[in-house]
Amino acid sequence: MxxxxxxxxxxxxxxxxxxxxxxxxxxxxxxxxxxxxxxxxxxxxxxxxxxxxxxxxxxxxxxxxxxxxxxxxxxxxxxxxxxxxxxxxxxxxxxxxxxxxxxxxxxxxxxxxxxxxxxxxxxxxxPVSGVTALRAVGRVTAGQKVLVIGAGGGVGSFATQLAVAGGAHVTAVCSTAKVDLVRSLGAQGVIDYTREPLTGTYDLIVDIASVRPLPLLRGLLTERGRLVIVGGEGGGRWFGGLGRLLAVRLITPFTRQRLDTLLALVRTADLDVLRDLIEAGTVRxxxxxxxxxxxxxxxxxxxxxxxxxxxxxxxxx
CATH class of the missing domain: 3.90.180.10 (Medium-chain alcohol dehydrogenases, catalytic domain)
Known part of the structure; x- marks a missing residue:
């Protein structure tokens, strides 16, 4: 073959x-x-x-x-x-x-x-992007403020739609070339990171393949907000972004903010959930x-x- x-x-x-x-x-x-x-x-x-x-x-x-x-x-x-x-x-x-x-x-x-x-x-x-986004977003409630960093990619495009479907107010972060895409996915706000800084306060931040410092991201969270770091990009040749993921684990016990890392595995149950959402027209x-x-x-x-x-x-x- x-x-x-x-x-x-x-x-x-x-x-x-x-x-x-x-x-x-x-x-x-x-x-x-x-x-x-x-x-x-x-x-x-x-x-x-x-x-x-x-x-x-x-x-x-x-x-x-x-x-x-x-x-x-x-x-x-x-x-x-x-x-x-x-x-x-x-x-x-x-x-x-x-x-x-x-x-x-x-x-x-x-x-x-x-x-x-x-x-x-x-x-x-x-499969991989949809399941990862499903796990990252989790359950959001109407009126929550969500920031999706890397919203124009595979995981980010699903995360944006899932958060919008949950009733959240979603701000999407992407490059200039992807602004139109993320707007079409329902994001109420868009930050072009090549032209403007990250601002605001959020209940949930989904950070996809980003290398932004943890103190900066935590400063954008509410007192009991949740930060989810997806993937392990950046860093050196030996450990890549794993050092950043380890730092999240070390900080977590000492803050009221919820700091999570995510490397999701594809399972039938999650694929079934995504299929139902897709067939209902909720996400695409x-x-x-x-x-x-x-x-x-x-x-x-x-x-x-x-x-x-x-x-x-x-x-x-």
Missing amino acids: RAIVQDRYGPPHTLSLGEVPTPTPGAGDVLIRVHAAGVDYGVWHVMTGLPLVGRLGFGLRRPRNRVPGMDVAGVVESVGADVTAFRPGDEVYGSATGAYAQFALARPGRLARKPANLSFTEAAAV PAVGRTYPLAETPNAVGDLAAGNAPGKLVITVD
Whole structure:
């Protein structure tokens, strides 16, 4: 089968289109014929092998999984003997191993029925970003003030919509190129961080892939406000943004503010919640650009550059 393969860590050009054997599902696996796959920062971390401490999980000298990609949408091709939740022909979305290929394996607990009102391309934009946003926003109440930093990306576009749907007053932070997108998602206020500082006081701040100092963010929170830091970007080669996440854990016992870090895993229950919201028209995936499988290196490069609005998606079949 055709797939994107990587045999060493490095920049996007270490990804290339090649031929690999079609995976064989084990007893508890689902084999998916991939129609589309999303691009997220997890792919970038595995591609670069950064931060270096991450190689304890990615693979010490080279990527443990030659085929990258997690977000997936497609059709069930076959299932293992122990799988009862899905059958061949089901349209699904979720998280898989090696999604940048014609076929990929997934565990049933990380898949769900695809939203009926989405194309495969749109559905592939949902799993990792949507679940992360769902966990980050949590339960908001009408009238709360929410600040979403990084609102123009995959996670941020979902977080903005979820907070708006909860009745919150949402201020979205993004670059100039993404202002129109975040306004279309329902944000009542927009801060273009290239032109103006962060101001105001908020009950909830969702900080996505940001490197802003913790004292600055805490200064924008109410006395009992909640700060959620999503992802571990920035920092040095060895530990990246993990030092910032550790600082949050150390500060938490000494403040009334609630400081959280989040690295969400895709689960069926969360995918079901998102599907219901999507089918009800409450939220929608903001697909920024699509790329054919052969142009996956360009997609990951564009993600790292931060210039493309919304979620980037690879179209496979």
